[in-house]
Amino acid sequence: MEQKLSIYNTLSREKEVFEPITPPHVGLYVCGPTVYGDAHLGHARPSITFDILFRYLTHIGYKVRYVRNITDVGHLENDSDNGDDKIEKKARLEQLEPMEVVQFYTNRYHKAIEALNVLPPSIEPHASGHIIEQIAAVEKILENGYAYESNGSVYFDVVKYNKDYDYGILSHRNIEEMLNTTRELDGQDEKRSKVDFALWKKASPEHIMRWPSPWGDGFPGWHIECSAMSIKYLGTEFDIHGGGLDLMFPHHECEIAQNTAVEKHRVVKYWMHNNMITVGGQKMGKSLGNFITLDEFFTGSHPMLTQAYSPMTIRFFILQAHYRSTVDFSNEALQASEKALSRLLDAYARLGKIAVSETSSVDVAGLSQKCYDAMNDDLNTAIVIAHLCDAATTINSAIAGTVSLTKEDVVVLKEFFDTFLFDLLGIQNEQGQNSAGQEAFGKAVDLLLQIRAEAKANKDWATSDKIRDELNRIGFDIKDGKDGTEWKLR
Incomplete structure (x- = not known):
């Protein structure tokens, strides 16, 4: 079209x-x-x-x-x-x-x-x-x-x-x-x-x-x-x-x-x-001395920052507002953007975990045109992100078993994320699901969790707890559920 x-x-x-x-x-x-x-x-x-x-x-x-x-x-x-x-x-x-x-x-x-x-x-x-x-x-x-x-x-x-x-x-x-x-x-x-x-x-x-x-x-x-x-x-x-x-x-x-x-x-x-980036309603700029450099955002080294923010968090934060709207800086707003982006990337990473059905209980076919309509309306990236969030909810619901998706639906959802989140919004997948090296990294973590699962099956609680605790210590979130164990980098 x-x-x-x-x-x-x-x-x-x-x-x-x-x-x-x-x-x-x-x-x-x-x-x-x-x-x-x-x-x-x-x-x-x-x-x-x-x-x-x-x-x-x-x-x-x-x-x-x-x-x-x-x-x-x-x-x-x-x-x-x-x-x-x-x-x-x-x-x-x-x-x-x-x-x-x-x-x-x-x-x-x-x-x-x-x-x-x-x-x-x-x-x-x-x-x-x-x-x-x-x-x-x-x-x-x-x-x-x-x-x-x-x-x-x-x-x-x-x-x-x-x-x-x-x-x-x-x-x-x-x-x-x-x-x-x-x-x-x-x-x-x-x-x-x-x-x-x-x-x-x-x-x-x-x-x-x-x-x-x-x-x-x-x-x-x-x-x-x-x-x-x-x-x-x-x-x-x-x-x-x-x-x-x-x-x-x-x-x-x-x-x-x-x-x-x-x-x-x-x-x-x-x-x-x-429109402008503001700080407390005032334009951020060198002439006013209220600016934070991008390097300071990436390292968290500015006194106004409570943490470091990744480049993709910064990009996503800016795209959550229409380009003609002001965007007011705050740590709370950036942290909310960080969580929202993480949720989208988590959903994308979990597409392969969906147990597909013969029939679908939700319509995902129209998502792409809804996003094209938003982009065609003066590049409304905020609406595109809202539709991506809806798609993430659908993926999580499918994994939880509250909605059903077909194999074709999963392909549509992957193409939808690839087109709008990665290609058009320009978000890079910092959770690392795409390159060969990152895939090997994921397989290594999965192998550790498989060894942990075998230890639990053998009631070797010491080994099981050690693997979980060490992964937590170095920055992984480990979640045990009825369908197995899931992990993500914090």
Whole structure:
């Protein structure tokens, strides 16, 4: 059955049926990290959200070119186009070359999101590797009359652009309100209006990251990088641009203005934004100092954490909420996610223990389409997880003998978990039921339990208790039941 995906387009503020510009090819651009520090939970959410989109589009038959950038120049301390470049500032503090900082944190970012089973993009361009394209874009905007040079810097003329187009079309902000509410900051005297933003900044004598340009040595503004790189790799019209909700203004708003000023038409068809991770209702982020890095989650080393959490627990925690909903961090919520995921993996592992019947007392055939319906409804992973939990209940009930399943039902359930839990939600089976080495590990434990069962049959209670106690001590839960003994790793 052909699947039709509907996505919420931030531009129109409506759900729209996804129709690629040139099917079956899809162009997807997502704003990646600024690499001046370790990835934290806030970085994990867009990485996972658009990994789900990438997986699903591919699964339903599209050929996706997925571009996710690395910001390694031009991201200043604030959005007024003033202050230090964040990477250069880090380089000065640590007495390193800026590109050493970039490489170090890019490597760490990759390691962290690979642990979360985030698939790599098709292309991962760096802003610093596309200075020529950014200069060319600035020149085109100047040529088209929507920018001006001032003291070696180039600024986008928002007021002039707004007369011909609509600055604020994405964030639905009114330029008059912005003019009244934007505060005066140092360096504003270079601008014609305080809402104008930098396309190219003149480098001060002490500035390390600098490139020659028609306007003198300088560096690109933050916003121009994504316009230049997305158009280079996806063309002058492409399907989807994504990122965190915090990027909608000013970053994505400025991108739309730049794209339109260069191409004289709208470049991106659908804009998608994931919502924020919060701590006590406040956005988690480096600027607020309330973030927990992914490494700290994996090791449990942050003071706010009561334990370590596996990468799959983190992924599952994020996917339990719709991507446009906020997710509030708490240890209790993460522990609940850990238990829920463990229950799903336990159920999957127990499929082989079902005593099949000739007839079925429950309908499992419709589960897959229910999950497709949820995914087609703006990637509603929360509903998919709810259906997976229902399937786990059915498996456990079948093992307990309260419902009956046929051999065909068991095959359907396995395929259902394989497709939706593992392939589309991207959960890795940490309980180890799939690889040859893990299978051998399971067989070794089963052998120990068989020896224990023989000891019990021979009333050798000392040997039986020793095997049980030692397995418990090293991290196994052993459960004796009427149908035999079951085990799992804690």
